[in-house]
Amino acid sequence: MKHRAVKRRSVVLGIGATAGVAAVGGIALTAQAESEKGGSSASGALVFDTAAYTTLTTTVTDPAGTEHEVTYRFWKAITYVSKPVDEAYQSLNVSVPVKIDGKAVDATGAPILFANSVGGYMPSSVAEATGVGGGMSGTAPSGAASASAAPSAAASSATGTESGSSAQQAGGKMVSLPQLGLAAGYVVVEPGARGRTLKNSAGEYYGTAPAAIVDLKAAVRYLRANKGRVPGDVDRIFSTGTSAGGGLSALLGASGDSPIYDKYLKEIGAADASDAVFATGAWCPITDLEHADGAYEWNWGGNKLSTGAQVDQTVSKELKSQFAEYQAGLKLRGLNGFGTLTARNYDEYLVKTYLQPSATKYLAALSDADRETYLAKNTFIAWDGENATFSWADFLTHVGARKKDAPAFDLFAFPTDSSDTMTGDINNEFGKGTEQFRHFTLYSLREDKGSSARLAGDIPEKLRLMNPMHHLIDQPNSGRTKHWWIRLGTSDSDTALTVSANLAAAADQLGDDVSHLYYWDAGHGANEDPGDFIEWIAKTAGYKSA
Numbered sequence: 001m002k003h004r005a006v007k008r009r010s011v012v013l014g015i016g017a018t019a020g021v022a023a024v025g026g027i028a029l030t031a032q033a034e035s036e037k038g039g040s041s042a043s044g045a046l047v048f049d050t051a052a053y054t055t056l057t058t059t060v061t062d063p064a065g066t067e068h069e070v071t072y073r074f075w076k077a078i079t080y081v082s083k084p085v086d087e088a089y090q091s092l093n094v095s096v097p098v099k100i101d102g103k104a105v106d107a108t109g110a111p112i113l114f115a116n117s118v119g120g121y122m123p124s125s126v127a128e129a130t131g132v133g134g135g136m137s138g139t140a141p142s143g144a145a146s147a148s149a150a151p152s153a154a155a156s157s158a159t160g161t162e163s164g165s166s167a168q169q170a171g172g173k174m175v176s177l178p179q180l181g182l183a184a185g186y187v188v189v190e191p192g193a194r195g196r197t198l199k200n201s202a203g204e205y206y207g208t209a210p211a212a213i214v215d216l217k218a219a220v221r222y223l224r225a226n227k228g229r230v231p232g233d234v235d236r237i238f239s240t241g242t243s244a245g246g247g248l249s250a251l252l253g254a255s256g257d258s259p260i261y262d263k264y265l266k267e268i269g270a271a272d273a274s275d276a277v278f279a280t281g282a283w284c285p286i287t288d289l290e291h292a293d294g295a296y297e298w299n300w301g302g303n304k305l306s307t308g309a310q311v312d313q314t315v316s317k318e319l320k321s322q323f324a325e326y327q328a329g330l331k332l333r334g335l336n337g338f339g340t341l342t343a344r345n346y347d348e349y350l351v352k353t354y355l356q357p358s359a360t361k362y363l364a365a366l367s368d369a370d371r372e373t374y375l376a377k378n379t380f381i382a383w384d385g386e387n388a389t390f391s392w393a394d395f396l397t398h399v400g401a402r403k404k405d406a407p408a409f410d411l412f413a414f415p416t417d418s419s420d421t422m423t424g425d426i427n428n429e430f431g432k433g434t435e436q437f438r439h440f441t442l443y444s445l446r447e448d449k450g451s452s453a454r455l456a457g458d459i460p461e462k463l464r465l466m467n468p469m470h471h472l473i474d475q476p477n478s479g480r481t482k483h484w485w486i487r488l489g490t491s492d493s494d495t496a497l498t499v500s501a502n503l504a505a506a507a508d509q510l511g512d513d514v515s516h517l518y519y520w521d522a523g524h525g526a527n528e529d530p531g532d533f534i535e536w537i538a539k540t541a542g543y544k545s546a
Contacts, residue, residue, distance in 0.1 A: 045082050046271050048075075048094075048226040055098070056131050060183040063175075063531035068183045071099035073231075077127045080222035081215075082269030085194065085206055088127050090268070092191040092219050095132040096231040097182050105185050111541040112223065112232040113181035113188045114277065116216060118245035120422070121286075121429045123195030123207055132188055133176040175530045177240055177281075184534050187232030191219035193248075196429045197421050203434045210264060210465035216252050217261055218270035225271035236541040239481075240281040242525055243494070247287030247468075250486075250503055253280030254468035257479035261465065279483035279540055281533060284492050284524050288499055289426055290441055290463050293407040294323030295496035298343060300402040303493070311406040319407060322443065327498075330473055332505045335514070341505060347392035350497055354518045355395055358490055359388035362520035395490075403493040410444035430462060472506035483540050484514045485533055489522030513540070 053073040060068050075094040077087075084090040097105045117136060118124045125136060178188045193215035194207035220237060227234045241249035255261065256276030265275075288295070297319040304310050324343035332341045334349045341349055363371050363383060375383055380394035390398075414437040415423045427437040438456060439445035440463060445453050464470045471477040484507045488500045497518070504516035515536065519528045527533075538544070 048229045060179045068101055070097055070183050072097045080219045089123050089125050089192045089194045093126045095182055095188040097185055107187050107231050110186050110232050111236040111537050111543050113186045114237050114239045115178045115190050116241045116245045119243050120425050121196050121244040123198050125192045126190050132182050133178040175527050180534050205431045208431045209429050209462045213251050214264040217275035220275045221271040221273040225273035237277040238279045238537050239277045242283040244286045246282040246285035249280050250282040250285050250468045253277055253481035254471035258477055276479045277481055280481045281485040283487045286495050288469050291326045292409045294319045295498045296408040298323040299496035300493050303402040306401040315406045335508055351392050356388055358518045358520040363388055399491050410441040412447045482512045486516040489519045489526040491521055492524045494524045
């Protein structure tokens with residue numbers, strides 16, 4: 001992407017968007033804006049300064065390969081709470097198109113693409129972004145007090161989820177939804193958020209659960225409190241995220257206006273406004289964490305590790321039985337009239353509803369020669385010229401090595417090297433105070449500490465705060481989004497294929513609009529239909545650009 005700055009619109013003390021308003025660092029200090037939830041609540045430091053932008057021009061290549069020159073206004077690093085714990089992360093960027101391919105654009109009523117860049121539940125900052133699509137997870141801004149706690153963005157582990165950004169993979173090419181959204185004429189908001197590796201000078205972790213979701217909610221509240229000042233339609237916010245960010249996007253959508261977050265939002269001085277979003281896009285969501293170990297073994301339990309070693313089959317079988325019990329308790333019906341989903345029929349459900357259609361679409365798109373070559377290498381697939389069919393067992397063999405050991409998420413033993421921020425990543429997400437890692441399932445806790453051990457008293461609440469299924473199954477939330485876009489690669493063994501399928505089934509069962517599919521042979525972080533998603537935003541929002 002090529003960027004160039006065209007001009008800087010200066011912000012002068014004592015003069016903001018409204019006469020008599022003092023503006024400092026992109027934040028107006030005395031004006032007020034109307035809030036849907038709490039009236040005139042966007043006051044003081046939480047008023048969006050309409051004048052504090054830089055005008056930039058960039059070139060964006062759309063999914064069809066066509067380049068577009070986009071001129072846009074860029075508001076950088078706006079602190080979205082009045083009592084921030086760490087402004088380097090609790091800030092957001094706003095990008096608003098004004099010209100696309102030389103034609104003027106009015107984005108006043110455009111949908112808002114709210115794109116988080118969280119990966120691995122690590123901190124995400126937009127403070128050093130130089131333009132749209134610049135949010136990063138897993139690295140700290142220069143000069144940030146917490147920089148020493150942030151790992152390299154390249155860090156990875158067989159037992160961890162990776163750090164990331166707002167970029168995704170499509171056919172080997174990087175995809176930036178913020179850039180594509182901007183080129184489509186949408187307003188793009190990129191929020192930063194605290195994450196699990198942040199540690200203060202006293203050695204206390206201040207970005208663990210539920211910090212990330214609280215911050216994202218606070219960012220939404222900031223936008224809604226500034227209705228009429230922030231460009232775009234704050235009633236049409238489309239949340240997006242990948243991996244842990246996908247889990248957070250799903251959670252943001254499911255938990256809109258849930259009161260269980262109110263005390264946390266009050267602590268950081270969030271605006272008194274709604275935190276509901278209109279729609280959710282979630283790619284390969286790492287979520288439903290307390291049940292993820294059981295789901296993983298149900299799905300990948302028979303697959304060997306990349307070393308060729310088999311995981312402990314006693315552990316695997318015990319976790320599978322936990323999944324069976326959990327799945328039965330959900331009482332979820334599959335899409336398309338499949339019936340109640342259980343551990344006994346979930347393989348059939350995945351194959352018929354998602355995997356065979358995914359393979360069929362993939363094969364149909366190939367040339368005759370390429371299709372013949374692919375089928376010759378993958379003889380487990382039966383192809384009749386129109387449809388692909390195969391068994392669950394053959395599919396698992398096709399995917400090959402599993403990425404994670406057993407258990408995959410709540411490890412029996414924690415890393416002894418405190419600088420290893422990828423191994424035990426989810427245990428770190430539930431850390432507290434100076435304790436870097438904590439167990440969040442009774443099974444792993446007792447394997448580690450003995451049969452009489454009990455989970456820390458705050459863990460059940462944190463699990464509720466971090467799980468979208470709580471808001472869809474346990475206590476269906478009327479403030480949730482009613483529009484869902486969920487995607488996952490069929491070869492993604494970062495989590496179980498059932499996680500996103502359960503999420504989709506739960507939303508569908510509540511009557512929501514759900515678009516859910518799997519990308520054939522794609523791995524973690526894939527986004528192979530970004531153009532369709534951009535079009536889905538306009539269709540779902542009922543938006544037609546000028």
